[in-house]
Amino acid sequence: MQEDFERSRIHAFFRRVAGAVPGDDKPASLVITHLLAERGAFLTGVAHVSTIAAVLPKPRSIDEATLRQVGRTLQVDELDRHRFADPDQALAYIESRAAGQDLILADVGGYFAPVIGHLAAHFSGRLLGVVEDTENGHQRYERQEKLPCPVLSVARSPLKNPEDYLVGQSVAFSTEALMRSRDNILNGRRACVIGYGKLGSSIAALLHAKHVDVTVFDLDPVKRVQALSQGFRTTATLSDALAGAGIVFCATGNMALREEDFGRVANGAYIASVTSSDDELELSALNGLYSRSLAGPNITRYTRTGHYFYVLADGNAVNFLHGASVGAFILLVQAEIVAAMALLTRGEHDPGIAEVPAEVRQSIASTWLNYFHEVP
Structure with missing residues (x-):
């Protein structure tokens, strides 16, 4: 739990970031987010550049105390990917929250991507654009035939690299913590890392430091060369x-x-994911093929004749079980999201995927160092 002086410092940081990227009049916003313990401060930052019409927490990463706190002052709605995959349902929803207003969508995972064309064409207000936080979401918007509005992506920002590295470390930590609850450890087992992007390479590096034998698989031969x-x-x-x-x-x-x-x-193997089970594991296809039983808190044993394995956290991002904390480094990405929203209010971006300018990122990094880097 953060102390008062820590919260005050974070709020001051977001005020400084928002002030450094002045926008036009404050639009409405719909904010999809992991509603973890520190996200109240992030929403305060978003409120510096927009009027939050609703917060939509990612369902598998909700801190109940934060949910109650945020719900006292902001509208909190259920996030349902099926609703946002249906053009008419998605439109009806945003009309119910921001009819006739200028609107920014803050996305985490491309929830609005399938219907973005329909929303832009039929919304009674004006869709200023989208800010996307994740690589998965970036790719979902990229796959759209023609984007009708700007999508400012922070997924590939250099400011996200520290977060990605530390998330990989937290995934390995949480995996071993669950294994230890069954009196198992990482050492003595061979590990397989599927995907050698920012998170996969971080996980592999930590396992290597722990003297775990690691095999990397990636469809991209360039990534395999890097791993080699x-x-x-x-x-x-x-x-x-x-x-x-x-x-x-x-x-x-x-x-x-x-x-x-x-x-x-392999029999007895543990399977851990860095993201949603819907994106990473086809567990629904195992219905009727394997029986499921609880082998411990957040550990599910899948069994059929002659074969069994364990799935951690129901196949969802395992690090969220332990808060998924990456310290103050998360504020770098959150600040870039706030800055991107401010930039969208200016109406200077053409439809399509774009990024925050390098000079804005440099300003954010410099401000962050001033607030959070303690010089010995």
């Missing part, structure tokens, strides 16, 4: 990567394990 150069065994096939691996880390954001892959998972 950094001392990891690589393979061109997923089945080879899974063979004999006692721990499987899924870090693709794009269905790492499908129905046919689970049969290749």
Whole structure:
């Protein structure tokens, strides 16, 4: 729990960031977010540049105390990907919250991507644009045939690199914490890391530091070359990567394990994901093929004749079980989201995916160092 002086410092930081990127009149905003313990301060930052019409918490990353606190002053609605996949339902929802207003959508995972064209064409107000936080969401917007408005993506920002690295570390920490609850540890097991992006490479590096034998699989041969150069065994096939691996880390954001892959998972292996089970694991396809039983808190045993394995946190991001904290580094990304929203109010961006200018990122980094870097 943050102390009062810590909260005051964070609020001052967001005021400084918002003031450095002056926008036009404050539009309405719909804010999708992981509603974790520190996100109240982030929403205060968003409120400096927009009027929050509703907060939509990611369902598997909600801190109940924060939910109650935010709900006292802001409208909090249920986030349902199925609703936002239906053009008419999505439009009816945003009309119910921001009819006739200028509107910014703050997205985490591309929830609005399938209907963005319909929203822009039929919303009674004016859709100023979208700010997207994740690589998975970035790709969902990228796949749209033609974007009708600007999408400012922070997914590939250099300010996100510290967060991504530390998230990878937290995934490995939470995985071992759950394993230890069953009197198991990382050491002595071979590990498989599926996906060698920012998170996967961070997980692999931590496992290597713990003297765990790691095999990396990535569909991209360039990523496999990178992993090989950094001392990891690589393979061109997923089945080879899974063979004999006692721990499987899924870090693709794009269905790492499908129905046919689970049969290749080693007996007794633990499977951990860095993101939503809907994005990473085709667990629904195992209905009727495997029986499920609880093997411990947040550990599900999947069993069929002659084969069993364990899935952690129901296949969702395992680090959220322990707060998913990356310290003050998360504020760098949150500040860039706030700055991006302010930039959208100016109406200077053409439709399509764009990024926050380098000079704005440099200003955010400099401000963050002034507020949070303690010089010895």
